[in-house]
Amino acid sequence: MDKTVVSVIVITYNSSQYIGETLDSILNQTYQDIELIISDDCSTDNTISICENWIQKYSTRFRDIKIIAATRNAGIPANCNKGLAACNGDWIKLIAGDDILMEDCIASNLAFVRLQGNEDKLFVVSDMRSFLDWDYQAEEHVSAYNINIFGENIDVKEQYQESLKGFFGNSPTFFVHKKVYEITTYDESYPFMEDYPFVLNALKNGIKIHYLKQETVHYRIRNNSAYNGDSQLIFPNFYLRQRIFDKKERLPNLSFNERMLENTIYYKKMFFDKFKLNSRKKVNIFLYKYSDVLNPFYIYYRLKHIFE
Known part of the structure; x- marks a missing residue:
């Protein structure tokens, strides 16, 4: 029996409309040995109560479940770090409280890092399917940007230089070993973004990033979100x-x-x-x-x- 523990950290803030779908997608993972951490950034809606009611129904499915509730809103990176501090897993999967893991997300990532000769894989990024919150029929495949930087002959310094030119992925697709978080965590000096600073810091510290050419996550694009802005604009602010x-x-x-x-x-x-x-x-x-x-x-x- 596989003894590898995977910690799934759900990052929430006023996520009541979507959190049920997110939690159900973790419940339905084909991989079984999961620790579930819900890290909430001082939601003002009923996100916490929804999570508590859900946990009462499904707590026996997981190795452990924790809810970490902040007393003040501190931003996305700080919320990620709070969740990380509570983890006991060997591998860590972060997901926002409005995204959805595909059923074989964790199993596929583990299989990928265990391929013969690939024992050094500590940081994986994969493809995903994005969908518009206001149009559920508009799903599309999204590959990691500039996949050429993940070649076997590309070293970590080259990855860093290429990543400076543009961000190649999306944090819901990350699958990261706890060793990486012992070297670097999320930079709280940029409260409005967590993924790009984390990637650059990991690469600067010699952590090479590997590419799983497979969709593992459904990524929700929400109108008027901080990243995507208003759908009536050419580009967000x-x-x-x-x-x-x-x-x-x-x-x-x-x-x-x-x-x-x-x-x-x-x-x-x-x-x-x-x-x-x-x-x-x-x-x-x-x-x-x-x-x-x-x-x-x-x-x-x-x-x-x-x-x-």
Whole structure:
């Protein structure tokens, strides 16, 4: 019998509308030895009571269940770290309180890290299926971005440099060994984002990231969320907050051309915001899409990738 304990940490904040689906997806995992941690960031709705009622029904399914409730809202990274502090598992799976694990998510990740000759795998990212909260029929496959960086001949330093250019994954698809969290945790200085800083810190500390080419998670895209913004906008306003992170963590480590490309994209968004061109009208979308032909750094970047 498999003795590997997997801790699933559910990160919640006002998740009452969706938390039942999320918990059911963990209940229905084909893998059995699971510790369930629910880490709540001071919800003001009835998320906690829903979780407590659910636990009363299904507590015997799990090795252990804990609810960690915050007394103040501290942000996503702090909420993740609270959950991590309560874990006893060998492998850790974080999921938001509105996403859904596929039934074989944990079993597939464990099988992948146990492949012969792959005992060094400590950090795995996989594919997922995204779906629109306002349109359940609009599911689509989402591969990890820039999968070329996961090749056997790519070392961790190359992964780090490529990851600086753009984030390759999505945190619900991560499957991480506890050894990684002994080296680095979630950076609470960026309360609005947890995954990208964590990835860069892991890579800087020599933790290579491996790719499981399989869908393991249903990822819910919610209208008016911090990341996705209003569906009526061309791009969400999250770019303003991410700029804080970019200026400190990314831009100083990019080449001149890469920095200029990032800056021109940022100021293009500011321009569209300032002149109220961010609404999803056909003319605005056309201007936003094709304005890049006037950007020499974008042209250089595209040509470089074509001829490399």
